[in-house]
């Protein structure tokens with residue numbers, strides 16, 4: 001069920017350049033069904049900015065009713081969010097969308113590939129996969145070392161490779177360069193990040209089964225406004241589309257035109 005909760009800020013820390021980790025407490029957490037779901041965050045107190053900001057749930061703890069969001073303070077809304085203090089409340093709508101399906105994975109290996117602000121939902125996903133018996137490997141891509149985060153957290157869960165565009169951390173280049181160089185063995189892949197990264201990954205891993213999570217611009221977040229529509233791969237007449245907010249944001253690889 002989607003709820004609107006005034007969630008209390010438990011902690012709020014800068015963890016890399018312009019990257020913040022926000023831990024919130026509230027009953028909304030009881031409704032979270034799957035890793036990869038997101039919430040719609042109201043930033044500021046008045047009507048400006050009008051639109052909520054979609055942010056993935058990076059992790060949650062149902063017993064403690066807490067959830068972690070990791071976001072980049074970039075534009076007007078996320079910069080406003082970065083000013084929120086411990087003890088204050090944030091207006092959150094969610095959980096929204098369909099997350100990653102996590103099946104039993106005894107003796108199977110998952111490759112999790114994240115780019116930039118697409119990395120956060122993979123942290124909760126990795127934990128859920130491990131709980132279902134999967135071995136996990138991670139490839140995380142960042143612009144450079146200064147904006148990288150959660151390297152050690154992912155390393156605690158499984159083998160972790162980093163790629164940075166300028167080579168200041170890990171392999172110089174993109175996540176696809178790591179795949180080519182390290183050739184990690186795996187059964188299925190799970191990915192979230194910018195569209196060009198997802199496109200390159202999908203084409204390189206064409207023969208593998210996988211899931212991708214899209215970060216399309218959104219309006220309502222609940223399937224009512226059509227702001228987040230994407231065409232399906234198989235779309236002969238131009239009318240076959242999905243709404244990323246309510247049909248996704250997670251889709252099997254190959255379903256959506258990137």
Ligand SMILES: Cc1cc2nc3c(=O)[nH]c(=O)nc-3n(C[C@H](O)[C@H](O)[C@H](O)COP(=O)(O)OP(=O)(O)OC[C@H]3O[C@@H](n4cnc5c(N)ncnc54)[C@H](O)[C@@H]3O)c2cc1C
Nearest residue numbers: 051053054055056071072074075076077078117215216217
């Ligand atoms: C399903 C989903 C999950 C996401 N998860 C995360 C996350 O975990 N961490 C994180 O840092 N970011 C995440 N994003 C991207 C995040 O929503 C945008 O970075 C953010 O909305 C930008 O807002 P702003 O106030 O900084 O920028 P502004 O320029 O002020 O935003 C103006 C408008 O454009 C939209 N917008 C701008 N950039 C994006 C973008 N890249 N994607 C979608 N909408 C955008 C804003 O929501 C807003 O409506 C996610 C996006 C989606 C769709």
Ligand code: FES
Nearest residue numbers: 219221225226245
């Ligand atoms: S954001 Fe309104 S339909 Fe998806």
